[in-house]
Amino acid sequence: MDKLTHIKEILGRFYEGSASLQEEKELEAYFLSEKVPEELSADKEFVLASAKLMEAIEIPDDLDAKILDRITLAEQSERKVRRISVYSLSGLAAGLLILFSVYLGILRENNLNSRLDQYAIEDPERAYQEARKALEFVSAKWNAGTSELNNLQEVNRGIESISTINKISSGSRELNLLGNLKKAENITIQ
Amino acid sequence: MKKVLITLVFITLTGTIFAQSAVDKIFNKYAGKDGYTTVVINSFMFKFLSKIETNDPEYESFKNATSGIESIRILTQDGGNSAGFGKELLNILPRKEYEELMVVKEATEEVVFLIKEEGGKVREFLLIVSSQDDDDALIVITGNIDLESIASLASGLDLPGMENLQDLE
Numbered sequence: 001m002d003k004l005t006h007i008k009e010i011l012g013r014f015y016e017g018s019a020s021l022q023e024e025k026e027l028e029a030y031f032l033s034e035k036v037p038e039e040l041s042a043d044k045e046f047v048l049a050s051a052k053l054m055e056a057i058e059i060p061d062d063l064d065a066k067i068l069d070r071i072t073l074a075e076q077s078e079r080k081v082r083r084i085s086v087y088s089l090s091g092l093a094a095g096l097l098i099l100f101s102v103y104l105g106i107l108r109e110n111n112l113n114s115r116l117d118q119y120a121i122e123d124p125e126r127a128y129q130e131a132r133k134a135l136e137f138v139s140a141k142w143n144a145g146t147s148e149l150n151n152l153q154e155v156n157r158g159i160e161s162i163s164t165i166n167k168i169s170s171g172s173r174e175l176n177l178l179g180n181l182k183k184a185e186n187i188t189i190q
Numbered sequence: 191m192k193k194v195l196i197t198l199v200f201i202t203l204t205g206t207i208f209a210q211s212a213v214d215k216i217f218n219k220y221a222g223k224d225g226y227t228t229v230v231i232n233s234f235m236f237k238f239l240s241k242i243e244t245n246d247p248e249y250e251s252f253k254n255a256t257s258g259i260e261s262i263r264i265l266t267q268d269g270g271n272s273a274g275f276g277k278e279l280l281n282i283l284p285r286k287e288y289e290e291l292m293v294v295k296e297a298t299e300e301v302v303f304l305i306k307e308e309g310g311k312v313r314e315f316l317l318i319v320s321s322q323d324d325d326d327a328l329i330v331i332t333g334n335i336d337l338e339s340i341a342s343l344a345s346g347l348d349l350p351g352m353e354n355l356q357d358l359e
Contacts, residue, residue, distance in 0.1 A: 115217075115218065115221055115222070116217060116221060116228070116230050116263070117230070117232075118222075119221060119222075119228040119229060119230045120230040120231070120232045120235070121229065121230065121231055121235060122235075124235065124238055124239055124242070127231045127235045127239065128239055128249075128252070130229050130231060130262075130264070131231050131239075131252075131256065131262055132252065134229075134262055134264055134329055134331075135255070137317075137327070137329065138317050138329060141294070141301045141303075141317060141319065142292070142303070144294060144301070145292045145294035145301065145303075146292075148294070
């Protein structure tokens with residue numbers, strides 16, 4: 001197998017990505033040192049550029065660990081973002097709910113007020129008459145109730161008078177007793 | 191969790207603030223219905239009436255009595271056949287929210303006086319009449335209600351009975 005065929009084989013593996021590091025070095029050495037046929041000039045440029053690029057990139061020893069760290073960090077931040085977004089959403093929903101209930105409340109109050117506004121009296125004289133009439137009505141009903149209480153008070157007064165008479169009567173009874181005692185005393189002396 | 195609790199409390203409070211009172215519900219239900227009469231005298235009208243200057247002593251006592259009143263709302267059922275309405279009024283109005291001032295029960299009529307107090311002042315006065323013979327009625331007076339001056343107004347208007355309100359103080 002001549003040199004050119006050998007190089008072509010390695011090139012094939014190089015493009016497939018299965019060339020070993022040594023083969024890649026061999027290719028690089030070939031394209032740097034020897035006169036390269038015209039048909040391989042494009043491959044020469046590519047191989048040398050790749051080699052240069054590989055030299056420029058330094059692969060640190062702890063690359064795997066760093067990549068894993070980054071992945072873990074990314075996952076954590078993603079979880080955090082998700083949690084924050086859930087909180088934000090619930091907060092937003094609660095806020096909207098409050099606004100909605102306030103809106104409903106205002107709407108309902110306004111609705112009732114506007115409904116009742118149509119019955120509001122706009123003529124001051126009629127308003128005065130209606131207010132007076134309402135108070136008269138309240139008064140009449142109030143009076144009907146309290147008159148019963150007044151009757152009870154009258155009964156109470158009567159009971160008080162009877163108890164006063166009772167006191168007088170018990171006082172006179174005591175005087176009678178005293179009179180009887182006096183009489184008995186006189187009889188004993190005689 | 192704390193935020194959720196605060197939010198729930200806020201929602202509850204909001205609901206409470208805007209919850210319709212029983213009186214509002216009654217007016218909402220019956221105002222404008224056939225067979226019912228609704229009369230509303232609002233705070234604007236009372237302010238207006240309080241600015242009218244006159245030498246009439248009756249009107250002056252009316253002004254004194256209504257100086258703190260914000261509104262009078264009247265709902266009556268016309269036609270005399272209104273036992274159901276009056277009973278509904280007595281059932282709907284939550285007695286726990288109001289203090290019972292007086293209840294007068296007669297054979298054909300029940301009259302209930304309710305008040306709502308705030309800071310030792312009467313803020314709402316309700317008169318409910320449930321009658322078998324006469325029209326049922328609900329009168330709601332709101333504002334800073336001075337029962338004593340209403341009583342003096344009644345005597346000024348020569349209305350018997352209102353002077354008894356003075357005994358409440």
